[in-house]
Amino acid sequence: MKNFLKTLIPVDIYKGLKLTGTHFMKVFTTANRRKVKMHVTQEYPEVPVKLAPRFRGRLTMLKDEQGEIKCVCCLACEKICPTQVITIESGKKEGRKTKIPTRYDFEMERCIFCEFCVESCGFDSIILNHQFELAAYNREDFSIGMLGKDQNMFELTHVGKFSYSDED
C-alpha cells in the first residue's frame, strides 16, 4: 500500500524538481552579474581564472621591504628537490651578514611543482606563484634565473606569453 501510494503521488519527483529548480533560479539570476557568481564553471580565456590560494604555480623568489633578496643560500631547496631543478651559487655582499645568491637557476621543464622547496625554506624566501600558463616553444624559455629580463625569478616570466588572457 505504501509502495502503491508512493508511485501514485510522486513526492520524489517533486523533491528532485525542487532541487534543480532552486539551482536554476540561483544561477539564472546571477549568471550575468559581475559580483555574485553561483555557477562553478569559469569563462577562462576571456575572464582571468580565480585560483585557489594554495595553487602551485611557477617558483618565484621574494624580496623584503628594502628590496633585498631574502634567500640566504642555505641550499635546503636544492637538496630537497626531487628532480634537482634548482642550482644555487652563493656570494657575498657588503653590508649584509648572510650570504646572497649570485646565481639561482630554476629549470622549469623538469619541475614537478611539488612545493617541497617552499616547505623546506626556513626564511620564506621563495613561493610558488599563481602563474599557470607555462607553455613555450623553446627549451631555453624554461630555464629561469636571476639575470635577464624575460626569464627572471622575481616576476611573472615570459614563458606564458601565449596566454589567451593577455594577448594583444
Added chain:
Amino acid sequence: MNAAPVTMTLLQTCVMAVLQAICVVLFVFIIVPLTIYAERKVLGFAQDRLGATRIAGHRVGLTGWLNRGMWRMGKVPFLSYWRGLPMLVGDIAKLFLKEDIVPTKADRAIFLVAPALSLIASVVVFAAVSFYPGALFTFPKIVPIIGGLPFNGCITDMNVGLLFILGIASVGVYGIVLGAWASNSKYPLLGGLRSGAQIVSYEVPLTLSLLAPVVLTGTLNFNKMTLALATEMPLYAVPILFVSFFVYFTCGFAETNRMPFDMPEAENELVAGFHTEYSGMRFGFFYLAEYINMVVVTAIASAFFLGGPYLAPFGLHRYIMHVPFLGAPNGLWFVAKMILLLFTFIWVRGTIPRYRYDQVMAVAWKYLIPFTLILVLLAAMVRYAAPALPVA
C-alpha cells in the same frame, strides 16, 4: 464569441488558409529553435553551469579571426558571444551543410521518406490547434482578395479537431519505426521497436486522459472545448482536470521521447537509437520533429487544462472574468503557458534520469491506464451531476 459566419469563395478560403499556415509555421519555427537554445541554457543553469556562451573559438576559424579585431578594440565580440544565442544559426547551418549519408544496405526509399513523415506528422497537427477563439483581426477592405474577412485564431475550426490531432500525432511513430527498420542496422531496429511499443502504449493513457475533458464538455471541437473548459466547469470538476493534466503531461513526455522516457534513443544502450544511421538534414528532421512534438503537447495541455487563451487554469476563469485586462481572452496567455510548459519539459529532463524499460511500460499499463479510466468515470459522474454543462 464567434462572429457571424462569413461566406467565403474558394479562392478566399485558400488564400486565408495559406496565410494562416504561414503564420503558424513561422511561429513554430521561431519557438522551436528558441526551445533548443533554452534547453542548453536551462540544463546548464540547473547543473550550476553557464550553458552555451559562444559559438567561436578565441582565434580559430573565421569567427575567431573576426573576434580578434573585437578583442583588440577592447570589446567582447557580440557577434558570436551574445550568451550563446548565435549558436542557433550555427546549428541550422551545420544541419544544412553536413553530408547526407545513406547506408548502402539501407532500404533507400523508406530511409529517405521516414524523417519527412515524422516531421510532417508533427507539423500538420497545428492545422487544428486554435490559438485564440474567434477572429484575431479583420483585414481592411483595401486588401485585394481577402478584404473584410476575419483572420481567425486557428487554421481550420473543425468539428472533430481533437480527433484529428490525436490521429495525426500517432502517425509520427511510423516515421521512427520505418526509419529504424530501413536503416538495416541492429541498434536503430531495437530503438525503433522500443519506440513503437512505448508510443503505442502511452497513446492509450494519453487519449484517455484527454477523454475526461471531452466527457465534461461533450464536444470534440477545439474552440468549444477550450471555451467550455475555461469558463463553464463546475468547481468539483477542477480536481479531475488537475489530475488528468498531470497524467496527460506525463504521457506527453513519453509521446515525445523526452528524457525520463527516451527509450528509443537510450544512448548508453543503443548508440543513438532510431536515428543512428541518419546524418545531415535528415537527422535534423527527426531532431526538429521531437521539438515540434513538444510544442504540440504543450499547446494541447495549455489549451485544455491551463485555460488556453483565458488566463486562469482549470476552469477557474469565472473568478477573474470581470477584471479588465486579465479577464479577456488573449493569445499571449496561450503562448505564455506553452513557454512555461516547455520550460517544465527541460526542467524535468535536467532532474529525472531515464527509467528502465520495464518500468516505463509498467507505469503505462499498471498505473496510468486504470487511473485514467477512473478519471473518465469521475468525469462522467460530474457531467451527470451538473445538468448546466453544455450539450454538443
